[in-house]
Amino acid sequence: MGTTRTALVTGGSAGLGRALARGLADHGWEVVVTGRTEERLRAVAAGSPGVTPVVGDVTDSRHRAALVAEVTRRGGLDLLVNNASALGPSPMPALRDYPEPALAEVFDTDVLAPLALTAALLPWVRAAGGVVVNITSDAAIEAYPGWGGYGSAKAALDRASAVLAVEEPDLAVYAFDPGDMRTAMHQAAFPGEDISDRPEPETVVPAVLRLLDERPPSGRYRAADLTAGRPADPVGVRQ
Template structure:
């Protein structure tokens, strides 16, 4: 078995996925990044020799098989980071007016694809007693007008993550809520509004790395749970 720690990150062409891939590569990890946008994904991979771009849509079973083949070729998977998400229509509609096909696509991306990847890759994660991180949202636990499609999908993913943690006690299984970030998806959630006050995704990565390093009990965590003050080094 290859001794280099390996991660698979979905939605790796931008935002938190891209920032996490670069941070892990700096630590010497082999990182496989996948996403639908080819050029941004390849630009991210070009930033580090240990990042491999695998363009494609995680809702496509054929692409998931290709991912599984790539992971199998590496011989191990220390981290499965399910980061790819679909917001749904922008502006976001009320639930009573939510187009059924759009809602189905949100659930396909945000719930079914992560679960399918977990099923396809779990043996590799088990082999190294690795970690599964499913990216969540405060919309999974709070009721916000217009967020019913995305929020309910993330709530479903949260619950599935909790069940996986019970079923896989030897693994570290986390739902991770990064909080608001200045991303294209967040901008789509607030069309026409200035979101420059939101933090960049890179500012969330230290909390994610701290989660991986400290390996607390499986569960749901927020980035703020791992905030550290620069002066004291103590959680804020």
């Protein structure tokens, strides 16, 4: 990667996306951060020099074009983090009761949008010999009641990540499982429950930084393994 490293983080107005944008900026990255909530997104940028907000919805092709234009203006992209996700209805319904429009929204946000954005930005990431990080979940590989929509969408993203890694051997393509975190999305998955025992998303940032620093083989990685100092070996979905 070049001297000035540029990253694009989606879903960056809250939770893990916000933590990653700030963490990368703290480590010298220039970060383009995108999300749907303008006030919160601009607050992320205001607190972190080096962070540029581009407000919009990644499921909107016009917004993806605006992101490509921003990357083109900057002349390169070293890192793409596809973090924006939709959980689906809360409380989370059984598959037999899952509303079709809600399921379509989950797949649009969690699968189609990151694939479309990756394809649009691939020439820039390829030119940099860069990194693609797709945020996944243990629900992609474990069967939990009520998690059929979100889990199946993340499983599809896992598989797409593995295929992209085979098709683009000069890139590092990581499906990254951050584990449970104290975020609004996690709270929506467990309405009415106390999730204060879950770690803050900032605790996950060092695991992503380790991937970027060590650049292990493409594959699926868990934050718990990386932060515990275990060898950076891929788990779960393999190429």
